[in-house]
Every structure is written in C-alpha cells, then in structure tokens.
Amino acid sequence: MNFRHFFLKDPKRMWPEASMLVAPLAVIFILGPDIYPNQSIFMELAVFIMLADALNIVYGYTGYLPFGFGVFFAVGAYGTAILISHASWQVAPAIIAGACLAALLSLLFTPLLRLSGAYFAISSLAAFEAFYLIFSNTQLTSLTGGPYGISFTQVYNANLDYTAAVVLAIASAIVVLVISKSTFGIALQAIREDRFAVELAGVSSLRYRTYAWLISSFISGIAGGLFGWYQGFFYPEAVFNLTEFSVLVIVFVLFGGKGTVFGPVVGTVILFLVYEILSLTFSNSLLIIFGLLLVVLVLFIPNGIEPLLRKAADLLLYPDGRD
Amino acid sequence: MGSSSTAASPGASGAKKGRSARNALMAVIVVIVIVVAGAAYFLTRPSGSSQQYITVGTLYASSGSFALSSGYQLAGLKLWINQTNAQGGLMVSSLGKKLPLKLIALDDQSSTTTATTLYTNLITQDHVDILVADFGSTLTAPAVAIAQEHHVLLFDPTASTPGFFTATNPYIVDLSILVSSEWPLVLAHYLISQKSNISRVAILYLNQAFTTAQAQTLDSTLVSAGISPVYYQSTSASSAAEYSTLLQSINATHPQAVLNFGYDTNDIAFYSALSANSMHFNFTFTIYSGLEYSLLHAQTPSGSLNYTYTYASPPDVQYTNVNLGPTTAAFVSNWTSIYGSSPNFNNIAGFNAGLLIGKTIETAGSLNQTAMRQAVNKLSGNTTTLEGPFVINTSTGAQIGMPMDLLQYQPSSSGLKPVVIYPTAVATGTAIYPAPAVVVSSTPLNSPAVVSAESYYSISSSALPASALCLRNDDGIAVSGVNRN
Numbered sequence: 001m002n003f004r005h006f007f008l009k010d011p012k013r014m015w016p017e018a019s020m021l022v023a024p025l026a027v028i029f030i031l032g033p034d035i036y037p038n039q040s041i042f043m044e045l046a047v048f049i050m051l052a053d054a055l056n057i058v059y060g061y062t063g064y065l066p067f068g069f070g071v072f073f074a075v076g077a078y079g080t081a082i083l084i085s086h087a088s089w090q091v092a093p094a095i096i097a098g099a100c101l102a103a104l105l106s107l108l109f110t111p112l113l114r115l116s117g118a119y120f121a122i123s124s125l126a127a128f129e130a131f132y133l134i135f136s137n138t139q140l141t142s143l144t145g146g147p148y149g150i151s152f153t154q155v156y157n158a159n160l161d162y163t164a165a166v167v168l169a170i171a172s173a174i175v176v177l178v179i180s181k182s183t184f185g186i187a188l189q190a191i192r193e194d195r196f197a198v199e200l201a202g203v204s205s206l207r208y209r210t211y212a213w214l215i216s217s218f219i220s221g222i223a224g225g226l227f228g229w230y231q232g233f234f235y236p237e238a239v240f241n242l243t244e245f246s247v248l249v250i251v252f253v254l255f256g257g258k259g260t261v262f263g264p265v266v267g268t269v270i271l272f273l274v275y276e277i278l279s280l281t282f283s284n285s286l287l288i289i290f291g292l293l294l295v296v297l298v299l300f301i302p303n304g305i306e307p308l309l310r311k312a313a314d315l316l317l318y319p320d321g322r323d
Numbered sequence: 324m325g326s327s328s329t330a331a332s333p334g335a336s337g338a339k340k341g342r343s344a345r346n347a348l349m350a351v352i353v354v355i356v357i358v359v360a361g362a363a364y365f366l367t368r369p370s371g372s373s374q375q376y377i378t379v380g381t382l383y384a385s386s387g388s389f390a391l392s393s394g395y396q397l398a399g400l401k402l403w404i405n406q407t408n409a410q411g412g413l414m415v416s417s418l419g420k421k422l423p424l425k426l427i428a429l430d431d432q433s434s435t436t437t438a439t440t441l442y443t444n445l446i447t448q449d450h451v452d453i454l455v456a457d458f459g460s461t462l463t464a465p466a467v468a469i470a471q472e473h474h475v476l477l478f479d480p481t482a483s484t485p486g487f488f489t490a491t492n493p494y495i496v497d498l499s500i501l502v503s504s505e506w507p508l509v510l511a512h513y514l515i516s517q518k519s520n521i522s523r524v525a526i527l528y529l530n531q532a533f534t535t536a537q538a539q540t541l542d543s544t545l546v547s548a549g550i551s552p553v554y555y556q557s558t559s560a561s562s563a564a565e566y567s568t569l570l571q572s573i574n575a576t577h578p579q580a581v582l583n584f585g586y587d588t589n590d591i592a593f594y595s596a597l598s599a600n601s602m603h604f605n606f607t608f609t610i611y612s613g614l615e616y617s618l619l620h621a622q623t624p625s626g627s628l629n630y631t632y633t634y635a636s637p638p639d640v641q642y643t644n645v646n647l648g649p650t651t652a653a654f655v656s657n658w659t660s661i662y663g664s665s666p667n668f669n670n671i672a673g674f675n676a677g678l679l680i681g682k683t684i685e686t687a688g689s690l691n692q693t694a695m696r697q698a699v700n701k702l703s704g705n706t707t708t709l710e711g712p713f714v715i716n717t718s719t720g721a722q723i724g725m726p727m728d729l730l731q732y733q734p735s736s737s738g739l740k741p742v743v744i745y746p747t748a749v750a751t752g753t754a755i756y757p758a759p760a761v762v763v764s765s766t767p768l769n770s771p772a773v774v775s776a777e778s779y780y781s782i783s784s785s786a787l788p789a790s791a792l793c794l795r796n797d798d799g800i801a802v803s804g805v806n807r808n
Contacts, residue, residue: 040443040469044436136530138539138557147535147557149464151486156468231439232468233486235461235532238435279437280444283430284385 046165052264053172054219060259063192068128070245072102072217076224095225102221136236149235257304376425380451387433393458399673416688460484480676488721497722499672511544525554525578534584566596580606598624605757614668630758635730639741
C-alpha cells in the first residue's frame with residue numbers, strides 16, 4: 001500500500017484550505033483570551049473542536065453514529081490521570097499513552113462496527129455506561145479513585161495545557177482535511193454512501209471503518225487527557241458526561257455539517273460560543289433558548305451551515321456564477 | 324493553437340480573479356476580527372476606579388441533579404448578604420470604610436464543565452473579592468485547582484470530600500460541613516453499642532464521593548467491631564422503581580437496620596419505594612431526612628419518616644450559646660418570618676458560610692486572599708455559630724467541627740419530634756427500637772433538640788464507647804479523619 005498516496009492524494013491542493021482553517025482558529029485562540037479573559041472558555045472550545053473532528057471522522061465520513069462516543073474521551077482522561085498520579089509519568093507521554101489506551105479500547109469495540117444504524121448507536125451507548133460503572137466502582141478506588149475522583153494537581157499548568165490544546169485542536173482539523181483529500185477519505189465516503197457496493201468492488205469496508213474508528217478514538221483520548229489535566233481533579237461523572245461529551249458534540253457536528261472539513265469546526269465555534277454567552281448572560285433560561293435554537297436549526301438547516309457558507313462565499317466571490 | 328491560447332486566457336484570468344477575490348475576503352474577515360477584538364478589549368477592560376463594593380461571586384444550579392440543594396445554599400447566602408447590606412455592609416479597616424456586598428451568582432446547571440468556565444469567569448472577568456463554591460463536592464471540584472492557580476481563596480460551604488484539602492493548597496477552606504468520611508462515626512458507634520439488638524445491617528449507597536465515603540467509613544467501623552453488613556451495595560438508582568428492586572434484595576437478607584446513603588432525590592425515591600412495597604424495618608436511616616426535612620416530609624408518603632433516623636444537624640439541633648451571628652432558634656424564627664417556611668440545613672449552611680466570610684473579612688482587615696486565609700485560622704476553635712463549633716484543620720482547611728450526631732424522628736401528640744439519641748452526653752431522649760410498624764401521619768416538626776455549644780466542648784471522652792475515642796480530642800472536639808494532622 002502506498003501510504004503517502006493513501007493519506008495525501010494531492011498535498012499541494014491542501015494548502016489554501018489548510019490556511020483557511022489555521023488562520024481563523026489561530027486568531028480566535030491567540031486573541032480570544034485577551035479579548036475576554038477567561039481561558040477556560042477557549043480551552044474547552046479547543047477540546048470540543050478536537051472531539052467534533054474526531055466524531056466527524058467516524059460519523060461524518062463513514063455514517064456510523066456512536067452515541068457513546070464520549071467513552072474514549074473519558075478513557076483518555078483517566079489514562080493520563082492514572083499514569084501521572086500512580087506512575088509519576090511526565091504529562092506529554094501520559095497524554096499520548098492515555099490516547100493509545102482509548103485507541104486500544106476502540107479495537108476492543110471493533111465487533112460493534114459489524115452492526116449498523118440504531119444497533120451500533122445503542123451498543124456504543126451501552127459500552128459507555130459499562131465503562132462508567134467500571135471506572136467509578138469502589139473496588140477500583142486504589143487505581144481510578146472510584147467515586148472519589150482522581151487528583152493530579154501536582155502537574156497542573158493551565159497555560160501550558162491551553163497551548164497544547166490549541167496546537168492539537170488545529171492539528172485535528174488538519175487531520176480531517178488530510179483524510180478528506182486522501183484515497184482513504186474517499187473510500188470512507190464511498191462506504192457511507194453504499195457499503196455493499198464498496199464491498200462488491202473488493203474493498204473491505206470493515207477494515208476502513210476500523211482505521212477511522214482508531215484515529216477518531218485516539219484524537220478523543222488526546223482531548224480527554226488535555227481536559228483532565230486542565231481540571232487537575234475530576235470525578236467519574238465529570239468525564240463520563242454523556243450530554244456534554246457525546247450529545248453536545250453530535251449537535252456541533254450536525255450543525256456545522258457532517259462529513260465536511262470546515263463544518264464541525266465552524267459548528268463548534270459558533271454553537272459553543274453561543275452556549276457560553278447564553279450561560280453568562282441568560283443563565284436562567286439557557287437550556288430553553290439553546291433548545292429552541294437547536295430545533296430551529298434542525299428544521300431549517302438540516303445539512304448544517306457549511307454548505308450555506310460555501311454558497312454565500314460563492315455568491316460573494318462569483319456574483320455572475322462559476323464558469 | 325491561437326484559438327486555444329485565446330480560449331485559455333479568460334479562464335486563467337477568471338481563476339486569478341477568483342483567487343484574489345478569495346484573498347480579499349480573507350483579509351476583510353481578519354480585519355473585522357481584529358477591529359472587533361480591539362473594541363471588545365477596550366470596552367471590557369477594568370475601569371480602575373476605587374473599590375465601592377465587596378463582590379461575592381458564586382455559582383448555583385437552576386437545573387440538574389443538584390438544583391434543589393444548590394438553591395437552598397444560595398438562598399441562605401443571599402439572606403446573609405441582604406442583612407449585611409441592611410447594616411451598611413462590612414468594615415474593611417485597610418480601606419477605612421464599610422463596603423456593601425454585591426452578589427454575582429452564575430448558573431452552572433449542575434454541569435462541572437460549565438462550572439469550570441464560570442468559576443474562571445468570576446475570577447478573571449468579574450474579579451470577585453470573595454469566591455464561594457456551589458453546593459456539594461461535585462460542583463466544587465472544578466473550582467479547587469482554578470482557585471489555587473489564581474491564588475484566590477475558595478470559601479466552601481458544603482463540599483466535604485477529604486481529597487480537596489491538602490497542606491499544599493492554602494486556597495480552600497471548608498466553612499459549614501464536616502468532612503464526609505467523618506459523618507457516620509457517631510452512627511457507627513451507636514450501632515456498635517446496640518450490637519445485641521442490631522446485628523444484621525444493610526447498607527445501600529449512591530455511587531458518588533459524598534455518599535460512598537460515608538458508606539465505607541460505616542462499613543469499615545462496623546466490620547472492625549465484628550458486625551459484617553448483610554448487604555453492602557452501591558447504586559446509581561434515582562427512581563422509586565429502581566429502589567423497589569433494590570429493597571426487595573435488601574429485604575431478602577432480613578436486616579434489622581437499613582441505611583440508605585443518597586442525596587435528597589434518592590431519599591425521596593427510597594421512602595416512596597418503601598411505602599409502595601409496604602416494607603418496614605426496625606431501624607431505617609437516611610441522610611437528607613435531617614438535612615432537608617421539609618422537602619422530604621412534603622415529597623414522601625405520609626408517615627414515612629416516623630421513627631426513622633438521620634444525622635442531628637441544625638435546625639433540628641439548635642445551638643444556644645453562639646458568639647457569631649444569631650442563635651439557631653433566632654435564625655429559624657427570622658427565616659420563617661421572611662420566607663413563610665422553616666429553613667433546612669443547606670439554607671443554614673449558606674447563611675453560616677456568609678457569617679464566617681464576614682467575620683473573616685473583618686478579622687483580616689482587608690480583602691487580601693492570604694490575609695483572609697490567616698484570619699480563618701484565627702477564627703477556628705474559638706467561634707461558635709448557629710451551626711455549631713467552627714473548627715478547621717488550619718493547615719488543610721478541612722472542617723472538623725460541626726459534629727453530626729444521631730437523631731430519631733419520634734411521633735408525639737404535637738407532631739414529629741426530632742430526638743437526639745446519641746452520643747449520650749448530648750442526647751435529648753432515647754431511641755424507640757424497634758420502630759413500630761403503625762403508620763402515623765407525620766406533621767411538621769416541633770420542639771427541636773436544644774444543644775448548647777458548651778456540651779460539645781466539654782463532653783468527656785469517657786462518655787463514648789472506647790472504640791469511639793477517635794471521635795473527639797481532649798477538648799471534646801471531633802478531630803478524627805484523613806486530614807486531622
């Protein structure tokens with residue numbers, strides 16, 4: 001297999017889009033904390049961008065929606081915390097190892113990839129709950145902290161964590177871009193459109209989905225490790241949080257436009273910031289306003305805003321239409 | 324060739340125009356972002372004017388699993404702020420004047436992720452002088468590292484996880500609640516003292532830090548005294564249907580005592596399930612029947628709380644000899660006249676936190692965070708409030724005063740009466756065991772148990788079983804626990 005071709009079909013064509021991804025994100029993450037001095041907001045934004053990109057790889061490009069997707073995030077957070085607090089690892093290798101644990105876990109779940117539709121979504125949800133109960137079990141208190149949570153405040157470094165999260169959030173967006181331009185990405189999209197046709201053509205859809213699943217879980221694990229590091233101390237329910245690290249991420253991806261390069265990033269930036277602004281200004285009615293907003297978006301922009309933005313850009317750039 | 328050259332030129336020119344237009348669009352976007360950023364920076368930067376308020380920043384949950392308790396705590400804190408402002412505010416001697424209090428309360432919806440953002444916002448954006456944690460350990464956890472990072476003292480009303488309190492972090496202090504691992508010690512020693520009557524004990528606990536810590540302390544203390552629980556199980560149950568299933572399993576072990584460690588919503592579901600299954604145990608214990616009596620009384624089937632046991636805490640236990648703020652009775656009376664209903668423990672914890680914050684500021688004479696931490700240490704051991712003796716481990720900030728004794732709700736002609744039954748030195752009555760199975764409709768509380776603060780300070784170690792000596796030091800103050808050194 002030609003891996004360079006497999007991942008980089010046409011590297012030169014990537015640069016304009018890569019710069020359009022990197023530049024706005026760099027502006028947001030560099031200027032953001034100066035404009036509104038609350039680093040936590042931008043830290044969480046970076047984490048959610050990573051999660052949205054990770055979910056986009058498996059959901060957007062293969063069409064498989066794992067409702068319990070947040071399990072990889074949680075395992076990454078716990079892997080990092082355990083290696084630092086029990087084995088005194090340095091932060092960077094601990095985060096990478098935590099992400100590798102998440103990827104290993106995804107390998108364990110590969111039989112789930114033989115399922116499809118609601119069966120796959122529900123089985124991943126069951127896996128999420130099972131691992132939540134395992135990590136919060138009192139029998140594992142000496143390892144995971146059980147329900148008491150786990151602390152590794154000795155390495156707490158908010159600024160370094162933020163810098164790492166920003167770099168890796170941008171990197172995750174670039175990974176999606178690379179996949180979208182690669183033979184691998186085209187194969188994934190083909191699987192999404194018609195799995196049986198792809199298999200009739202002699203391509204193992206299971207193998208491609210497994211690759212996507214692995215990459216996705218690894219990125220989620222990295223996001224979890226960074227998030228855990230930023231917390232310094234967390235309870236099981238803080239990282240095994242289905243609403244925030246699974247459902248909300250799915251909403252971000254859907255809003256932006258699944259299966260696109262810019263969609264999940266744009267969707268996360270807009271919706272997450274709207275969510276934060278609402279929580280700071282209309283906290284009493286946040287869930288009502290946000291819920292209504294989502295209903296309106298799903299009703300009127302079912303394919304996400306990325307196609308709309310492209311259309312708007314085309315109208316702006318080519319008022320007379322493309323040749 | 325010529326024609327093809329002619330045909331290619333417009334295409335190349337169009338592509339070039341497209342690229343330059345795209346570049347122009349990007350440049351416009353970048354310029355807009357920079358202009359907006361600059362404007363926002365100048366609009367949001369601090370004014371630099373002299374201090375006119377003491378800003379108190381806190382979080383609360385309007386929804387989610389902690390909404391009820393969080394709301395109770397905030398209500399107590401608000402009352403203290405209103406009363407303090409009515410008196411002209413708090414004296415800050417370094418500024419030479421009294422300053423009114425300004426509350427900034429943000430809604431975290433019981434979400435730890437949202438809480439992380441909001442705690443940071445209170446510190447970096449609102450620049451609060453006083454940072455008060457939301458209710459409970461779960462919603463306080465995100466604040467611990469953030470407060471330490473920003474060198475801001477976190478005033479913690481109701482988070483009791485021992486792991487928060489370490490000698491390396493001077494930026495947290497537990498104001499209103501005993502560390503959770505200490506809570507069941509009196510209960511455990513009561514059960515041990517009743518070993519001849521109660522030998523089959525069932526323990527059910529919610530798989531959260533607060534409740535697990537208590538269950539584990541109880542379990543290990545009982546086991547060390549030769550009582551092995553016949554049922555010891557964690558749960559994530561929250562509905563009556565789920566508790567019904569669990570109660571069937573518990574009932575099958577024929578326990579003499581059933582102890583359920585959960586939050587308010589769990590206890591409501593637990594009692595509802597008991598009633599629905601017509602089950603009755605000789606000894607039934609829950610946490611929140613004492614902490615939030617009115618809620619439990621209103622939300623559980625009639626008679627559910629009769630003869631049940633809980634922790635003895637204010638307002639059921641009333642402190643008469645206080646040296647900071649009102650007595651428990653005066654506070655209850657004042658609260659009832661304002662709100663039309665009795666306060667619960669979390670109302671009192673919120674108010675008590677405010678009282679201690681106010682005294683801390685006045686003692687420190689400034690709003691300097693380190694000075695306030697030192698002032699809290701000065702208050703420890705010689706301050707008694709409506710919640711009891713305020714004693715902290717001065718190196719870790721963990722609360723080791725405000726004891727949790729054992730209480731039974733006993734029906735009387737005038738309603739349910741809270742009777743402190745253990746330790747004997749502070750008991751106001753004796754337990755009725757086994758609990759009669761007759762269901763009597765419970766009515767609102769009357770005649771709270773009156774305990775003077777002195778009784779806690781003067782209680783002799785010999786008043787407790789030998790195995791309970793770890794509970795009190797020579798001064799009679801509860802000192803055992805993870806952080807007592």
